[in-house]
Amino acid sequence: MDIQEQLKSDIQQAIQALFNTTVDDVVLQPTKKEFEGLYTFVTFSLTKALRQAPAQIGQAIGSWLTENSTIVSGFNVVQGFLNISIADAAWLNVLNDIATNPSFGNLAAKNQSVMVEFSSPNTNKPLHLGHLRNNFLGDSVSRILKANGYDVVKACIVNDRGVHICKSMLAYKMFGNNETPESAGMKGDHLIGKYYVLFDKAYKAQIEELVGQGTPKEEAEKKAPLMLEVQQMLRLWEQGDPETVALWSQLNAWVYEGFDATYRTIGVSFDKTYYESNTYILGKEIVEEGLQKGIFYRKDDSSVWIDLTEEGLDQKLVLRSDGTSVYMTQDLGTTDLKYEDFHTNRQIWVVGNEQDYHFKVLFAIMRRLGRSYADGLYHLSYGMVDLPTGKMKSREGTVVDADDLIQETTEAAASAADEAAKGKLDEFSETEKTALFRMLGLGALKYYLLKVDSQKRMQFNPAESVDLHGNTGPYIQYVHARIQSVLRKAADTGVSVEGQVSVEQLDEIEQQLIFLLSQYPQRVQEAGDDYAPSYIAQYAYDLSKTFNQFYDKLSILKETDSAKLHARLVLAKSVGETIRKAMGLLGIDVPEKM
RNA sequence: GCAUUCGUAGCUCAAUUGGAUAGAGCACCUGACUACGGAUCAGGAGGUUUGGGGUUCGAAUCCCUACGAGUGCACCA
Incomplete structure (x- = not known):
C-alpha cells in the first residue's frame, strides 16, 4: 500500500x-x-x-x-x-513491499509511444562537451520514459551533407595526401575535424588578403576562391558526381567509425538513425500541400512563405525562390517521415535553446497543416555549457573535446583511487581496474552534467567535474559499493537477507530512509512528466546521503538483536537496489567494489 | 531595436511549482577511526534571493519597473 x-x-x-x-x-x-x-x-x-x-x-x-x-x-x-x-508498522509494510518487488520503480505500461531524437551530430568534426550534455540528456530521458511505461524509440539524425562537410572534403583533397585514420593514428572524426580546421585557416587567410586589397569583408567572405570551390563541390555532390560522392562516402565512413567508438564508450545507442543525405529532399510535397490548403503563399519571386503573426510569430520562409529547401522544409519532411515510420504518440527533440524559435514555428506549421500528431511534438530545450573562462568557441580553440574529456575524467578517477582505495582493488585485474575507472570517470561526468536543471545554462568546471566528494556521481557509486560490501559479509557469515522484516520499533533515521525509498516511483513519474533527469540525480544523492547517516548512526552487522539486524540488512539491500535503478536512469553504472 | 530566457552564500547548483527560520556541495575552520568500506560522518561560519514597487494570510517563485547577462531575429543548418 x-x-x-x-x-x-x-x-x-x-x-x-x-x-x-x-x-x-x-x-x-x-x-x-x-x-x-x-x-x-x-x-x-x-x-x-x-x-x-x-x-x-x-x-x-x-x-x-x-x-x-x-x-x-x-x-x-x-x-x-x-x-x-x-506508525512503524506501516513503514515495515512499505519496506517489505519494496524489498520483494523486483520491478519497484517501473511504472505500469501506458501503451503509448515516444520518439526521442537526440545527439544529431555534424560529420565535419568530433563531438564536444556540448554534445555530451545533449547525449546524456537524450539517453537519460529515454530511460526515464521507459521506466514510466512508454515505448521509446531513440532516434538520431546525422547531418552528413552540406557546405560544412564540403569544407572538410576540400581541405582533405588539397592537403590530405591520402592520409587515413590508421596512417595518422587518429580517430576518424578527429582526422576530419583536423581538415575542417585547416580549411578554416586557409579560408581566413584568403579573406584577409582580399580585405587587404580593399574588398569589403562581407563580399570577401563570399568571393574567396575556397568558398567558391566549396560551393562548386556541393553542386557536384548534389548532381551525384562519382568522384565527389566517393570522397564524401570515404570521409563520412571514417567519421562514423569515430562516432561509434565514442557512443560505445559513453553507453549511448539508437534504435533508428536517419541520414540527412537521404532526407534533405523531403518536405517539398508538404510545401505543395500547404499551398493547396492556402496555409502557405507564394511571393512574386516564387519563394514560399507562411504567415504566423496570429500565433505571435513572424512570417517564415519555407522554400527558396530557386525552389530549393531550407532547414525548415527538411524538418517538415522528417517530422512526417518519423511519424510514418513509427506512429509514436509523441516526438521529442533534444536540441539546444538557441533553436527555441525554430521549433515554435515548426510546431505551429504542423498544427496549421492539421497533423493529427501535432500536439505531441515537444522541444526539449537545454542551455549551453560554459567554461569558467567563458563561452566555448571553436574559432578560439576553447572547445572541450568529448574524447579528451572522458580520457581525463577516467585518469582522474584512477589517480584518486590510488589514494583512496587503499588496497581494496588489489585483487582486481588490470582490465577490471580500467573498467572501474572508466565507470567512475563517466559516472562523475554524467552526473555533473545531469544534476543541473537541463533548461538552464550551466558552467563546466573541469576540477569539479572529476571531484568524487560531496554531491557527485562517485559519492553515490561509493554508497552502492559500500552496501554491497556489507551484503557480501552478511552472506559470508550466513545471515539471511530474505524473508519478511518484523521489528518492534524503528529508529528515526530508518523511518526516514524507508520514506525516501517509498518516494522513488513518484520521483520517476515527475521526472518523466517534466523530462527532468535532474530530479533523479537529486533523489539519488538524497538517498545516498541519508544512507550514510544511517550507516554512521546505527550498526548493521554488529547489531545483536537478530530481528533488527535482519531489518537493517533488508533496508540496506533495498537502498542499494534503488540507487542502482536511479543511477541506471541517468545512464550511470554502479560498482560492486571501488 | 524587437522577441525570448535568466539573475539565489566567495564559487557551482537546489528549493516538491505560492508555504514554515531559503537548502546542498566545493572552498574555509573544528571535531569523530587499531573501521559493518574515513572515497565517510557530525558541527561552525557564510544570504536584504540584482535594486525598487505591487498582488495576499504567506513571494526566490506571480505582476510592473530599472539594471545586468545569454540566445534568436539568414532565400545557413
Whole structure:
C-alpha cells in the first residue's frame, strides 16, 4: 500500500467527517527536518471555506487522524502546518513491499509511444562537451520514459551533407595526401575535424588578403576562391558526381567509425538513425500541400512563405525562390517521415535553446497543416555549457573535446583511487581496474552534467567535474559499493537477507530512509512528466546521503538483536537496489567494489 | 531595436511549482577511526534571493519597473 495515497484519502475522510465538505486535491509535502513527522499538510487554503483558524483546523484533522487512521501515529501543529507521523508498522509494510518487488520503480505500461531524437551530430568534426550534455540528456530521458511505461524509440539524425562537410572534403583533397585514420593514428572524426580546421585557416587567410586589397569583408567572405570551390563541390555532390560522392562516402565512413567508438564508450545507442543525405529532399510535397490548403503563399519571386503573426510569430520562409529547401522544409519532411515510420504518440527533440524559435514555428506549421500528431511534438530545450573562462568557441580553440574529456575524467578517477582505495582493488585485474575507472570517470561526468536543471545554462568546471566528494556521481557509486560490501559479509557469515522484516520499533533515521525509498516511483513519474533527469540525480544523492547517516548512526552487522539486524540488512539491500535503478536512469553504472 | 530566457552564500547548483527560520556541495575552520568500506560522518561560519514597487494570510517563485547577462531575429543548418 502506498502510504502517501492512503494518507491523502484519510485526510479527505477527516475533512468530510469534521467539516462535511471535500477538497479536490490533498497536497502533502515532506516535513522540514527540524520538525517531527514526515508528511506535512498545509491548512491555510482551507481557512476561508471553513471559517476557522489554520492551527485549529490542523489540530482537528490531526486528532481525527490519530484516532481513525490506521497508519497515523502522531501529529503536531505549527501555525498552519500539520506535521504527521506514521506508525512503524506501516513503514515495515512499505519496506517489505519494496524489498520483494523486483520491478519497484517501473511504472505500469501506458501503451503509448515516444520518439526521442537526440545527439544529431555534424560529420565535419568530433563531438564536444556540448554534445555530451545533449547525449546524456537524450539517453537519460529515454530511460526515464521507459521506466514510466512508454515505448521509446531513440532516434538520431546525422547531418552528413552540406557546405560544412564540403569544407572538410576540400581541405582533405588539397592537403590530405591520402592520409587515413590508421596512417595518422587518429580517430576518424578527429582526422576530419583536423581538415575542417585547416580549411578554416586557409579560408581566413584568403579573406584577409582580399580585405587587404580593399574588398569589403562581407563580399570577401563570399568571393574567396575556397568558398567558391566549396560551393562548386556541393553542386557536384548534389548532381551525384562519382568522384565527389566517393570522397564524401570515404570521409563520412571514417567519421562514423569515430562516432561509434565514442557512443560505445559513453553507453549511448539508437534504435533508428536517419541520414540527412537521404532526407534533405523531403518536405517539398508538404510545401505543395500547404499551398493547396492556402496555409502557405507564394511571393512574386516564387519563394514560399507562411504567415504566423496570429500565433505571435513572424512570417517564415519555407522554400527558396530557386525552389530549393531550407532547414525548415527538411524538418517538415522528417517530422512526417518519423511519424510514418513509427506512429509514436509523441516526438521529442533534444536540441539546444538557441533553436527555441525554430521549433515554435515548426510546431505551429504542423498544427496549421492539421497533423493529427501535432500536439505531441515537444522541444526539449537545454542551455549551453560554459567554461569558467567563458563561452566555448571553436574559432578560439576553447572547445572541450568529448574524447579528451572522458580520457581525463577516467585518469582522474584512477589517480584518486590510488589514494583512496587503499588496497581494496588489489585483487582486481588490470582490465577490471580500467573498467572501474572508466565507470567512475563517466559516472562523475554524467552526473555533473545531469544534476543541473537541463533548461538552464550551466558552467563546466573541469576540477569539479572529476571531484568524487560531496554531491557527485562517485559519492553515490561509493554508497552502492559500500552496501554491497556489507551484503557480501552478511552472506559470508550466513545471515539471511530474505524473508519478511518484523521489528518492534524503528529508529528515526530508518523511518526516514524507508520514506525516501517509498518516494522513488513518484520521483520517476515527475521526472518523466517534466523530462527532468535532474530530479533523479537529486533523489539519488538524497538517498545516498541519508544512507550514510544511517550507516554512521546505527550498526548493521554488529547489531545483536537478530530481528533488527535482519531489518537493517533488508533496508540496506533495498537502498542499494534503488540507487542502482536511479543511477541506471541517468545512464550511470554502479560498482560492486571501488 | 524587437522577441525570448535568466539573475539565489566567495564559487557551482537546489528549493516538491505560492508555504514554515531559503537548502546542498566545493572552498574555509573544528571535531569523530587499531573501521559493518574515513572515497565517510557530525558541527561552525557564510544570504536584504540584482535594486525598487505591487498582488495576499504567506513571494526566490506571480505582476510592473530599472539594471545586468545569454540566445534568436539568414532565400545557413
